[in-house]
Amino acid sequence: MQWVGGGCMSASRFLRSVRAALRLEAIILGRNRHELVTFAVIPLQTLGFLSVVRFAGRADLDIIAVVAPALMALWVNALYTGGEVVRKDRDDLRLEPLVSSRGSVFGYLVGRVGAVTIFSLLVFTEALLVGWLVFGVSLEISALHVVAVTLVTTAVATTATSILFSVVFVNTRNPHTYQNAMGYPFFLLGGVLVPVTLYPDWIQALCRAVYLSWSSDLFREAFGEGHADGWLWRNGVILGLAAVTLAVAAWMLMRTLDNARREGRLALT
Amino acid sequence: MTSDAIEITDLCRTFPVGSGRRTVKYALDNVNLCVARGSVHGLLGPNGAGKSTLSKILATVLLPTSGTAKVMGADVVTETDRARGGLALVLGGDRGLYQRLTARQNLEFWATLHGMGSPRRARKAIDEVVELVGLSSVDQTVERFSRGMKQRVHLARALLVQPGVLILDEPTMGMDPAAAHAFRQIVVDVSGSGTTVLLTTHDMREAEAVCDRVSLINDGRVAFTDTPAELRRRSDGEQRIEVFETPPDGESRCDELREMPRVLSVETRREGGFLVTVDGRDAVNGVLAALVGMGVHGFSVAHPTLEDVYLRAVGGRGMHVG
Numbered sequence: 001m002q003w004v005g006g007g008c009m010s011a012s013r014f015l016r017s018v019r020a021a022l023r024l025e026a027i028i029l030g031r032n033r034h035e036l037v038t039f040a041v042i043p044l045q046t047l048g049f050l051s052v053v054r055f056a057g058r059a060d061l062d063i064i065a066v067v068a069p070a071l072m073a074l075w076v077n078a079l080y081t082g083g084e085v086v087r088k089d090r091d092d093l094r095l096e097p098l099v100s101s102r103g104s105v106f107g108y109l110v111g112r113v114g115a116v117t118i119f120s121l122l123v124f125t126e127a128l129l130v131g132w133l134v135f136g137v138s139l140e141i142s143a144l145h146v147v148a149v150t151l152v153t154t155a156v157a158t159t160a161t162s163i164l165f166s167v168v169f170v171n172t173r174n175p176h177t178y179q180n181a182m183g184y185p186f187f188l189l190g191g192v193l194v195p196v197t198l199y200p201d202w203i204q205a206l207c208r209a210v211y212l213s214w215s216s217d218l219f220r221e222a223f224g225e226g227h228a229d230g231w232l233w234r235n236g237v238i239l240g241l242a243a244v245t246l247a248v249a250a251w252m253l254m255r256t257l258d259n260a261r262r263e264g265r266l267a268l269t
Numbered sequence: 270m271t272s273d274a275i276e277i278t279d280l281c282r283t284f285p286v287g288s289g290r291r292t293v294k295y296a297l298d299n300v301n302l303c304v305a306r307g308s309v310h311g312l313l314g315p316n317g318a319g320k321s322t323l324s325k326i327l328a329t330v331l332l333p334t335s336g337t338a339k340v341m342g343a344d345v346v347t348e349t350d351r352a353r354g355g356l357a358l359v360l361g362g363d364r365g366l367y368q369r370l371t372a373r374q375n376l377e378f379w380a381t382l383h384g385m386g387s388p389r390r391a392r393k394a395i396d397e398v399v400e401l402v403g404l405s406s407v408d409q410t411v412e413r414f415s416r417g418m419k420q421r422v423h424l425a426r427a428l429l430v431q432p433g434v435l436i437l438d439e440p441t442m443g444m445d446p447a448a449a450h451a452f453r454q455i456v457v458d459v460s461g462s463g464t465t466v467l468l469t470t471h472d473m474r475e476a477e478a479v480c481d482r483v484s485l486i487n488d489g490r491v492a493f494t495d496t497p498a499e500l501r502r503r504s505d506g507e508q509r510i511e512v513f514e515t516p517p518d519g520e521s522r523c524d525e526l527r528e529m530p531r532v533l534s535v536e537t538r539r540e541g542g543f544l545v546t547v548d549g550r551d552a553v554n555g556v557l558a559a560l561v562g563m564g565v566h567g568f569s570v571a572h573p574t575l576e577d578v579y580l581r582a583v584g585g586r587g588m589h590v591g
Binding site: 094108264267 | 353356362369
């Protein structure tokens with residue numbers, strides 16, 4: 001099979017690249033103290049959202065105030081940390097040795113971005129714990145299996161989206177403009193702050209193309225006393241969106257690397 | 270199996286330039302070159318001559334416009350995967366590594382990426398290359414390394430995969446002389462183990478010190494290819510006679526030398542003595558006889574260096590790039 005970077009990708013090459021990059025990113029995240037800032041921001045965000053819902057006398061919405069910062073942290077890390085992987089590799093002149101190596105660049109990306117997502121899941125857990133321990137939000141889980149499966153599918157979709165960001169951003173001159181613009185709108189479209197069912201129908205249709213809208217609904221329903229009806233097919237939709245995103249990301253990566261090799265832009269800084 | 274590690278035939282690479290990118294500039298113009306297995310081949314040339322372009326095409330990170338290039342028998346365009354299996358690329362400068370990781374962690378990453386087998390086997394391979402390149406402080410983060418040490422990590426990374434062809438693109442750029450000297454010795458040792466080395470540089474002493482053969486690239490074309498010794502021998506350029514003492518009545522003596530046939534220049538030196546430049550080897554004897562006649566006995570004849578050959582070939586290009 002012809003694959004990214006003009007090479008033929010085998011499963012073993014892909015897997016060893018994922019493994020190498022997972023470990024690499026884990027070490028990088030451990031060394032980069034500034035990545036831990038996310039942990040410090042979560043309690044403040046939770047405090048802010050809880051204040052709003054409680055001021056409105058809607059304690060029944062506490063769980064939204066707790067899940068929202070968790071999903072936001074997941075999205076922000078995908079956007080900023082995972083989304084910068086290729087650009088940083090290019091700027092630090094690592095992309096050329098990577099492309100000319102015997103590894104798979106796509107596997108490498110999956111590994112590094114996947115590690116960022118795993119790290120983000122720790123933040124997700126922190127948000128729930130802060131809500132429970134500090135603000136006394138009840139974390140009664142009506143369907144633990146739904147939470148677990150949704151967590152996995154959301155992580156997969158987040159990884160796929162972050163890989164896409166990473167490839168898109170390397171093709172832009174100033175990714176920070178896009179990163180800054182893609183925060184709040186996607187929190188709204190993803191139903192992170194407000195359930196998308198409250199939006200007009202035509203916006204709801206748009207929201208359903210964003211995996212976060214399915215994830216946030218499922219999390220809200222699985223926590224508390226709700227019933228996450230149809231959770232299996234709804235998680236299937238998240239995985240489907242992830243598969244499409246991943247396919248687009250792989251195709252774009254292949255095109256990006258091939259164009260860069262053709263135009264001599266692989267090390268362009 | 271072909272006998273050459275690198276075979277380049279009619280290789281061209283153009284880049285669009287100018288407004289609208291309608292005109293093209295030839296970075297490489299019909300380059301033909303063969304590099305024998307196990308040899309160290311130097312690519313010399315001024316900035317913008319096409320050295321790095323050629324290295325990058327061979328390393329499969331840049332596509333040629335036309336022509337073919339093979340590394341260990343594999344075409345870099347049509348057999349990219351196989352070509353990558355036989356080469357390793359080292360770029361000059363202190364970037365290209367994961368700065369927050371230790372040297373060992375960097376090497377472990379590349380070992381896993383290249384599928385070097387079990388962690389134990391990878392560790393053994395890392396220990397071997399670390400020793401080969403003389404890398405101390407292997408458990409220190411790379412960001413704290415000097416440029417010379419970083420370059421050793423780069424070299425260790427490349428050697429880890431036991432490449433058939435090692436491409437070094439200006440590896441000693443920015444290094445202090447001692448570090449550069451040590452690095453060159455490592456390159457010689459690596460070559461001794463059977464690895465073919467392609468070294469791009471514009472440091473003539475580096476090329477003379479380590480290369481079995483050198484090619485001079487200028488304006489995208491290979492001007493010549495030969496051994497450094499043969500290039501010097503073939504050069505019938507200027508010869509220099511360095512005179513270490515100033516004879517009595519030095520200025521008029523210098524004028525006498527200037528009057529001699531085929532003496533191109535006589536430059537007096539601030540610290541004493543002077544430098545006589547003559548046109549051709551056979552003009553040396555006359556000048557030496559005249560110097561002895563003046564009572565001067567402290568002098569030496571400097572043979573043409575590769576640098577002289579290089580400067581003659583690139584002409585008056587000076588600061589012009591590209």
